[in-house]
């Protein structure tokens with residue numbers, strides 16, 4: 057194999073079309089990808105094969121993954137690929153574009169374990185951008201390099217027990233006292249929160265509604281910050297945290313952007329988070345499809361191969377139809393990103409709909425895969441363990457980062473319906 061080649065799945069529909077694996081044989085082509093994407097894809101796949109796939113089951117059962125994974129992924133040229141070189145990033149030759157981004161998410165998701173993906177690979181991807189976009193130079197200097205190189209962990213803390221979807225009504229307060237803010241409040245469901253060295257925190261500095269919201273960088277070791285791990289349905293090796301801020305004194309220099317103007321950074325951030333969630337859910341759905349075909353080919357029921365039953369074949373075709381069409385939509389949105397339409401106004405509604413569509417499809421595929429595998433998909437061991445785990449990750453995909461009802465409503469409002 058040359059540097060940019062990957063060992064393709066032998067299962068039809070096991071890879072996106074552009075890998076040259078069109079079902080029915082023969083190659084396929086795509087206008088979106090070049091040799092540099094193939095090289096990057098090979099790098100990510102090699103990492104997933106060597107460092108994730110053999111271990112994710114054990115990590116999820118244990119409830120944690122090794123801290124050194126952050127640094128290993130950085131050394132492999134993956135972890136820092138999306139970030140500027142001046143802060144320690146390792147963009148691929150020619151720069152990291154939207155299709156590198158899609159490849160990264162899609163290939164990583166082959167491991168079928170959202171807990172490690174979000175706690176290790178994605179949490180800093182949603183918490184660092186506001187700092188880079190609007191943080192003081194001193195704050196960027198202090199935070200960016202350690203986070204991008206995997207030496208420090210960073211989380212986004214927006215959601216609260218009383219304000220998840222309704223971000224504009226969050227209650228955590230930051231009251232200015234001289235050259236400090238004093239922060240009081242609670243944050244809930246914060247991914248990676250138990251290990252975080254830095255939090256990007258949404259706080260209320262002004263009056264009611266979105267016009268009173270600011271973003272603050274808060275160090276995890278500040279006096280008055282406490283974290284408690286929450287037990288979750290899935291994502292067991294992620295550390296999902298409940299965080300309490302009790303009279304936490306934060307220097308005003310930690311303010312990200314202008315006071316009472318934090319909402320726009322949160323909204324812009326959501327676009328990319330939802331793109332990632334949608335792309336990841338579609339690879340999870342593809343994994344369900346692939347595992348179903350593998351199982352159905354080797355299992356015998358009623359004296360014939362499981363896959364020869366028409367009902368099973370229909371289930372597989374239905375999954376394939378949905379996965380392939382969703383991937384085409386994701387690529388189309390990546391192209392819009394590529395061509396500069398990444399702000400929340402121009403792409404927000406379309407990304408929201410894609411995220412809803414993809415996570416619903418994941419839900420469908422997880423269920424169908426579980427039916428095809430039968431009892432083996434209900435035990436946390438053996439060949440069905442991947443489907444068992446993914447089934448438990450369906451709900452968080454549909455709810456986290458913007459829940460279905462809220463996103464659909466947002467999309468139609470943006471379309472001025």
Ligand SMILES: Cc1cc2nc3c(=O)[nH]c(=O)nc-3n(C[C@H](O)[C@H](O)[C@H](O)COP(=O)(O)OP(=O)(O)OC[C@H]3O[C@@H](n4cnc5c(N)ncnc54)[C@H](O)[C@@H]3O)c2cc1C
Pocket residue numbers: 211212213214215216217218219220221222244245246247248288291296452455456457458459460461462
């Ligand atoms: C495992 C996990 C990890 C997470 N990680 C993070 C993180 O790192 N950082 C962070 O800030 N947040 C995080 N979240 C929070 C997540 O973003 C919120 O759970 C999500 O935004 C939904 O908010 P909520 O749970 O408060 O639901 P609510 O806002 O209470 O809504 C409940 C349900 O009602 C629906 N609903 C709400 N309003 C309406 C309406 N007007 N009309 C119709 N239906 C409506 C919603 O779609 C939802 O299904 C995480 C959540 C989970 C489960």
